[in-house]
Amino acid sequence: MTVKVLTANRLTDGEAVWLGANGEWLDHIDGALIARHAEAVSALEEAGKAAIKSNLVIDVNVIDVEERGTSLYPIRLRERIRQLGPTIRLDLGKQAEKPSANAA
Amino acid sequence: MYRYDEFDHAFVSARVEQFKDQVERRLAGELTEEQFRPLRLMNGVYLQLHAYMLRVAIPYGTLSSRQMRKLAHIARHYDRGYGHFTTRQNLQYNWPALADMPKVLDELASVEMHALQTSGNCIRNVTADHFAGAAADEVADPRPYAEILRQWSSMHPEFSYLPRKFKIAVTGAERDRAAIQVHDIGLQLKKNEAGELGFAVYVGGGQGRTPMVAKKVRDFLPVEDLLTYTTAIVRVYNLNGRRDNKYKARIKILVHETGTEEIIRQIEAEWEAIRDTDLKMPQRDIDAIDEYFRAPNLAQRPEGWSKLASERKADPAFARWVDQNVTPHKNPDYGVVTISLKPIGGIPGDATDAQMDLVAEIAEKFSQDEIRVSHEQNLVLPHVAIADLRIVYDLLLTDGLATANAGLITDIIACPGLDYCALANARSIPVAQRISERFGSPERQSDIGELKIKISGCINACGHHHVGHIGILGVEKKGEELYQISLGGSGDEICTIGDITGRGFSSEEIVDAVETIVDRYLEIRADKEESFLATYRRLGAAPFKNALYGETANAA
Numbered sequence: 001m002t003v004k005v006l007t008a009n010r011l012t013d014g015e016a017v018w019l020g021a022n023g024e025w026l027d028h029i030d031g032a033l034i035a036r037h038a039e040a041v042s043a044l045e046e047a048g049k050a051a052i053k054s055n056l057v058i059d060v061n062v063i064d065v066e067e068r069g070t071s072l073y074p075i076r077l078r079e080r081i082r083q084l085g086p087t088i089r090l091d092l093g094k095q096a097e098k099p100s101a102n103a104a
Numbered sequence: 105m106y107r108y109d110e111f112d113h114a115f116v117s118a119r120v121e122q123f124k125d126q127v128e129r130r131l132a133g134e135l136t137e138e139q140f141r142p143l144r145l146m147n148g149v150y151l152q153l154h155a156y157m158l159r160v161a162i163p164y165g166t167l168s169s170r171q172m173r174k175l176a177h178i179a180r181h182y183d184r185g186y187g188h189f190t191t192r193q194n195l196q197y198n199w200p201a202l203a204d205m206p207k208v209l210d211e212l213a214s215v216e217m218h219a220l221q222t223s224g225n226c227i228r229n230v231t232a233d234h235f236a237g238a239a240a241d242e243v244a245d246p247r248p249y250a251e252i253l254r255q256w257s258s259m260h261p262e263f264s265y266l267p268r269k270f271k272i273a274v275t276g277a278e279r280d281r282a283a284i285q286v287h288d289i290g291l292q293l294k295k296n297e298a299g300e301l302g303f304a305v306y307v308g309g310g311q312g313r314t315p316m317v318a319k320k321v322r323d324f325l326p327v328e329d330l331l332t333y334t335t336a337i338v339r340v341y342n343l344n345g346r347r348d349n350k351y352k353a354r355i356k357i358l359v360h361e362t363g364t365e366e367i368i369r370q371i372e373a374e375w376e377a378i379r380d381t382d383l384k385m386p387q388r389d390i391d392a393i394d395e396y397f398r399a400p401n402l403a404q405r406p407e408g409w410s411k412l413a414s415e416r417k418a419d420p421a422f423a424r425w426v427d428q429n430v431t432p433h434k435n436p437d438y439g440v441v442t443i444s445l446k447p448i449g450g451i452p453g454d455a456t457d458a459q460m461d462l463v464a465e466i467a468e469k470f471s472q473d474e475i476r477v478s479h480e481q482n483l484v485l486p487h488v489a490i491a492d493l494r495i496v497y498d499l500l501l502t503d504g505l506a507t508a509n510a511g512l513i514t515d516i517i518a519c520p521g522l523d524y525c526a527l528a529n530a531r532s533i534p535v536a537q538r539i540s541e542r543f544g545s546p547e548r549q550s551d552i553g554e555l556k557i558k559i560s561g562c563i564n565a566c567g568h569h570h571v572g573h574i575g576i577l578g579v580e581k582k583g584e585e586l587y588q589i590s591l592g593g594s595g596d597e598i599c600t601i602g603d604i605t606g607r608g609f610s611s612e613e614i615v616d617a618v619e620t621i622v623d624r625y626l627e628i629r630a631d632k633e634e635s636f637l638a639t640y641r642r643l644g645a646a647p648f649k650n651a652l653y654g655e656t657a658n659a660a
Contacts, residue, residue, distance in 0.1 A: 012131065013201040014156040055133040059151055059526075076583060077531075078522060082153045086523035088451055088533045092184055092199075093154050 002064050002075065005032040006044040007082070008057035016082040016094075017057060019047055025057060028094060029065070029072050029083050105168055105474065106251050106396045108216045115258070116213045119220065123147045124206035131203060144202075146226075147209065148219025152524050155199045158208060159222040164232035164250040164274070165193035165477040169464040172475055174215040176460035182208050187460070189445060189453040191517055191568055192271075193231050193477045194222060198524055220258060225266045227257035227338070233275045233282045234478035237397060238440045238486035240432035244293045244301055246276035248393045249330060252385070256331050263338050267345035268353035270338065271310075283479060283595035285309045285318045286571055288355045289337060294324065302326045307337055307367065308359030311565035315601045316356040319364040321371060327390060329375075331383040336375035340367065400472040400487060405437040408490030415494045422497055424546055425508035430493060433486075439493060441471070441485040442478070443500060444507040444515060448544035449537050452518045453481035462503050470496050479568075480556075481517055482510065513555040513622070514540040517568050521561030521578060522585075528561035530578025530585035531611075535559055538615045543622070552622060555636045558593075571595035573637045574621060575602040576614065587614040591621070591648055592640040603645050606653055617652060624651040 006019040007029075017025040018032040026032060035041045041062060048060035064075040074080045085093015108116070123143070130140040144150075148159040160175070167175075175195055179187045182204050183197040190196055200208060212218055221229045230250040237245040253272055257263065263270070273287040284290025290306035302324045309318030325333050341355045344362070359367050416423040430439040443463060446452050455463075467475045467485055470492045476484035488496055500506040509515045516539060519525065521532030536559055543549055558572030562579075569575035575590040586608040593602030609617045622636075628647055629639045640648070 009151055009155075011137075012203060014151055014154070016154060052137065058137045077580075077585065078153070078528075081522060085154060086533075087531065088523050088537065 001036075002066055004035040004041050004044060004062050005029065005065050005072065006035075006048050006060065007032075007063050007079070008048070008051065008060040011056060011058055019044070019051070025051070029074070032065075032072060034065075034067070034072075035062075105166060106163075106247075106393075112216070113213075116216075116218050116220075119147070119218065120206060120209045120213050123209060127202060127206055142224070144205075145223040146220075147205070148222040149202070149205055150223065150526075152198065152520075152526050153522075154524065156202055156205070157524070158197045158200050158205065158219060159190070160195045160197070160212060160217060160219050161222050161229040162193050162195060162217075162477050163229055163254050164236065164247045165234050165479075166236075166247060167475040167477065168215075169468040169473050169475065171215045171217055172460050172464035172467070174211060174217070176457040176464065178208055178211055179457040179460065182211075186454055186456045188451075188520060189455065189477050189481050189483070191479050191481060191519070191566055192222075192229060193234070193479055194229060195477070196520070198520075221254075223269075224264075225268050225270075226264050227253075227260065227266075227270045227272065230254050230257070231271070231273045231282055231287075231479060233277060233280075234476040234480075234482075234484050235281060235431065235440050235486065236276055236476070237399060238433050238438075239277055239281075240434050241279055242276045242434065243278070243295055244276050245394075245397050245399075246274035246282075246291070246293055247397045248390065249291065249293070249303075249327065250274045251393055251396070252330065252390070253334065256334075256383075263342060266338070266342055267347045268350065268355075270341070270355065272334070278597060280595070280597040280599070281478075283568070283571065283599075285597075285599035286311055286315070286568075286595055287318065288341075289334065290318050291330075296324050300326060303330065305333065305337075307371075308356040309599070310354050310356040311568060311570045312354070313351060313563040313565075314354075314357065315565070315570040316360060317599045317601060318356075319359060319367075321364070321368050328385045328387070329379060331385060332379045332381065333371075333375055335378060335383060336371050339374050340370045344370075399434070400474075402435050402438055402472075402487060402489075405489040405491045408437055408493070412490050412493060421508070421546075422494065424550070425497055425506055426493060428508045428512065429510045430488075435487075437491070438487055438489050441488045441493070441496060442510040443483040443485065443505050444509050445482050445505075446509055446515050446540065447504050447507050448509075448514060449541045450504075451533050452516055452536050455483070456503075459503050459505060462499065462505065466496055466499050480515065482515070508546065509549060511554050511556070512549045513543045513552050513557060514549060515556070516540060517556070517558040517572070519560050519562075519567035521559075521567075525561060527564060528578070529563075529580040530561050530587065532559040532561040532567055532576075532578060535576060535578070535587065535611070535614055539618055542615050542619060551632070552626065553632070553635055555622070556594075557618070568595060569593070570601045571599065572602060573640070574618060576618075579608065581608070585611045587611070587617075589614075589617060589621070589652075591645055592637065594637055605645065605649055620651050621648050624648055 084095040305322040306318035471485035518536035522528040560567035590602030
């Protein structure tokens with residue numbers, strides 16, 4: 001099933017982050033706050049605006065992801081690459097900490 | 105090489121201080137992102153998919169060893185140990201933190217470098233022939249004029265908010281190695297019948313979503329009129345260029361919609377009003393800049409040719425590298441060496457900090473302390489004695505920098521694409537890597553001969569796909585990467601925009617499709633001397649379309 005999560009880049013270093021269920025911005029998509037219906041998506045959008053105002057993140061976007069068992073799989077390749085790192089440098093980005101992942 | 109005067113030092117230092125303050129205010133929350141974004145862009149700081157990106161200007165692609173070492177140092181200490189040389193002769197760092205940017209700019213300023221004019225709707229970093237000052241076929245060195253344009257355009261109050269970005273390229277030879285006809289202004293240095301130096305002036309070229317070949321607006325412009333005439337062109341554009349639609353805002357659209365004759369009339373009228381003003385350059389001012397680019401005093405090294413003959417005989421791999429990567433120098437005892445940043449299966453344009461340091465060391469010892477960056481994403485050692493080629497080759501070999509493929513099918517231009525770029529729709533680099541691996545054998549490459557493949561991951565065409573002999577454009581269709589092929593493009597003096605072949609190919613299919621095109625070329629070329637581009641120009645698209653899509657493809 002396709003659901004939505006909120007993603008952004010951290011202000012200080014530009015690193016891709018996702019809004020967690022605990023209200024913190026997480027370095028990995030696991031544990032991201034999932035919106036399953038329109039009201040929840042609106043809440044995500046509001047949270048995004050608040051985060052921009054509080055100066056933590058930039059380039060905030062609601063994105064489509066698929067729930068696959070316990071993990072979240074972004075629908076667009078762009079988002080899968082953001083989640084992991086450059087597909088041509090597996091030693092860089094978040095995938096360097098999680099070597100089993102594969103964006104493409 | 106150009107050296108900063110007191111004004112330049114003060115100007116760049118002031119910009120670093122100003123940006124440092126802006127970054128501090130942004131991190132403290134005193135500036136919003138909306139307020140800060142145009143400020144960071146004016147200092148070369150972009151946001152990509154994984155991090156910020158800093159684009160460093162390398163004016164007309166010229167670097168000293170000291171500057172290259174500084175680029176290596178920044179890669180090592182503020183980034184992830186590498187940098188990416190771009191099709192605009194710039195360098196991009198893919199991972200710097202925002203808080204470090206002022207320090208990085210400070211480091212750059214210490215070696216007379218900066219990130220100005222690498223973004224925004226201003227006159228961008230001026231590019232030039234990467235063989236400038238060295239090539240045997242050169243009429244005059246284009247870099248003094250590129251430097252004059254740089255000084256004139258930096259923070260130009262009238263031209264800081266143009267309808268869109270504005271790119272100028274200068275070449276000093278009949279053979280266009282700077283792709284001037286796909287720039288907003290292209291300048292070709294030439295001599296008139298009286299032996300005076302001037303420019304053929306082209307306006308309104310560009311790639312992007314609406315590719316156009318520039319129109320020649322003047323066959324000969326005396327060098328003293330460079331700034332008055334350029335001012336006239338940019339003024340006409342600034343006044344009449346469209347600001348209602350960003351996709352129609354480049355000067356190429358204005359030229360197209362206005363018509364060449366009328367645009368020339370407008371430029372000439374504007375020029376008449378200003379041609380004898382302060383911007384008309386006295387010869388002594390040109391000479392003062394020219395002096396910075398005076399050709400180095402090269403020692404006579406006639407022993408090189410006999411030495412080279414025996415070295416070539418002893419090592420076929422070295423001979424292949426000399427044939428492919430060394431081009432004629434003005435001085436017959438010397439050669440111009442292209443250092444390929446396209447190892448087989450590698451990432452086009454990437455160089456590690458150690459490779460940058462090595463190139464700096466080689467340039468210092470064997471190339472008069474000079475390095476060039478080419479728009480084809482390679483590095484160049486402009487002044488290497490023929491007698492030193494073997495030792496330079498051996499040094500390059502130690503860190504994977506001696507790939508003998510300049511101008512061949514594996515010398516591929518590729519933009520960063522979706523692996524890094526926030527604008528991209530598809531990946532470019534992995535396609536380049538797979539094509540490079542497919543055609544990587546030296547014998548096969550050599551048999552195919554000159555063939556320029558250029559790949560972009562979106563319609564903005566940073567990978568110059570429109571002027572690739574084989575151009576590849578990545579798009580996103582139904583969530584998948586799809587690659588469109590165009591054929592017959594060329595960015596040289598006979599400039600053409602490639603023709604799209606037809607339906608696109610999936611990521612799995614694209615390398616096979618390129619191979620199909622190349623195999624058809626090998627079948628139908630008149631002889632081994634006929635290049636891919638010449639064959640395409642002789643026979644057109646039909647044989648290639650037939651090979652890709654079958655005989656019915658041309659029926660419609």
